[in-house]
Amino acid sequence: MPDTIISVNGLIHRYGDTEAVRNISFEIADGEIFSFLGPNGAGKSTVINVLTTLLPVQQGHASIAGFDVMVDPGEVRRRIGIVFQEVTLDRDMTVSETLAFHGMLYDMPRDLMKSRIQELIGIVELSGKRDTLTKHLSGGMKRRLEIARGLMTRPRVLFLDEPTIGLDPQTRMRIWDYIHQINREGTTIFLTTHYMDEADQLSDRIGIIDHGQIVTSGKPIDLKNALGQDLIYLETTDNSSAIRIASTQEAIISGEQKKNGVVFIVSEDGTRILPRIIDLLRENGIGVLTINMKKPSMDDVFVHHTGREIRDAGPEKGFSPKSRPGRR
């Protein structure tokens, strides 16, 4: 059983009247990758800012590597690295100066600093850009440089606030690779994101956060399995009656009306239940117009727990034909 490295208890944070964080508690094990998944304004950055000592602890407790964030901020700072949500690079410093400045802030010995800069610039593939001013880097390069900066001091815990926001798919995937690599070398990762796939692919555990509260948490696979075997989406001639009638079936965990259709969460293999449901509906004079079926995704987990889409996407988008062909 690995040790707990981050422990947060009853954390509350207000900005004036806005209660941004409402009684959050969680623990992260040493060596874990833990994600906060939540929509804009959920309170993710606020939690990170409190844990990284940039904001005071107003109420509750937080400790990192055994040091209380409020009592020993200096000790905490020595053990963490941060990649902020917004770009925080000095536009008029070069790539290597940026890293050197960071190393000096943490009082790194010169030799170690030099070799670390060399190594990290290689890892994040900026070797050709060593002496380029950061204002001349592309968005993805800037992000990679910030990640390298966060790693300069080999922190016990690395905080990544939306590490791949606004990046192209290739760059995102490469950054995920770095994160995995860093983690394998022993750094605990706490990241926030509002990308479902990112949370799903990267994390050992996810906490879904909304309105300043953790609504659920667990391993990605467990969160998805908890939703049942399959999701079935139907468009029918009478959606509300369809829910009432189909819900008499035992395998149907829940039915919910969407904009144009209904979504059923089922506890058995959907391919077997679906013909029965269609027959049942037809017997009751309800015609089925469209069928789609898929395994629950993180999106569905999120919608299930927060009652809303994280992005402005209709339910149909969640059911892209690619996920499992079912239209007829």
Add this chain to the structure above:
Amino acid sequence: MRTPGFVVIFWRDMLRFVRFRTLLLSSLVQPALWMAFFGIAMSANFNLLTAEIPVPSGLNEVNYLTFMSAGVIAMTTLFTSLYGGITLLFDKNWGLLREVFASPLRRTDIIIGIGLSVVVKSVLQALIILGFGILLGVQYFPGYSPSEVAVAVAGIILFVTVFALGFVFLSSAISITMESPEGLQGVITLLTMPIFFASNALYPIEAFPDVLMVISAYNPLTFLVNGLRYFAIGDSFFALGKMYSYGAVEVVTSLTGLVVFTVLMFSIALWRFRRAVVT
């Protein structure tokens, strides 16, 4: 080899100073321009007005350019140091200060690092004005031996350093507290005016109304100018139809005044930095 915290901040500020060529050049050329235009124009006037006033025998009469060149050094130092902390406001607004605040670096190191950078710039500017002044015919160091000149230059650097620290600490305290660059600009302009004009930098203060005279007597800029004139021109001289004499007491008092001011400003800066939240 490790680097003390304040050196890290100092290094970065100097890096920017040197990197922005125009900033570097303008900050070095500007004081020289003041001397060249304002100094020469004004001295033509003043020398004309005061030409009739008899000089007491045995006194060193100095022209207006010499008299005001100490004022130009003082003014340049005032501006450089009062604007020196502004970089902190930009760093804060651009999010650059977050990296520093989340690091183990102590807050005092930020204050001192920026202070040191401003001292270097101010001393550099003072030396340029001295050098340029000599080219223009300013009568510095009258009859000094080389070792006396060395002491005088050291004295000038000492006064400029203490003064610059005091005002950059003040500037840093304001910058870390305020949100908008425009507001900061306003506050600094508001501060500069009385400090500059209620002082003996450009003209004697004896003719001031009483209130203004009291203010100017406790004005750090007056302290600085006292020290500069003492070291650059001598302990007694005649200028603008008036005799000036600075004894050791005045110089020590002025220096003490500056040190007290600077310590006070440092405490204020420290207090503001301890309270500052940067997100």
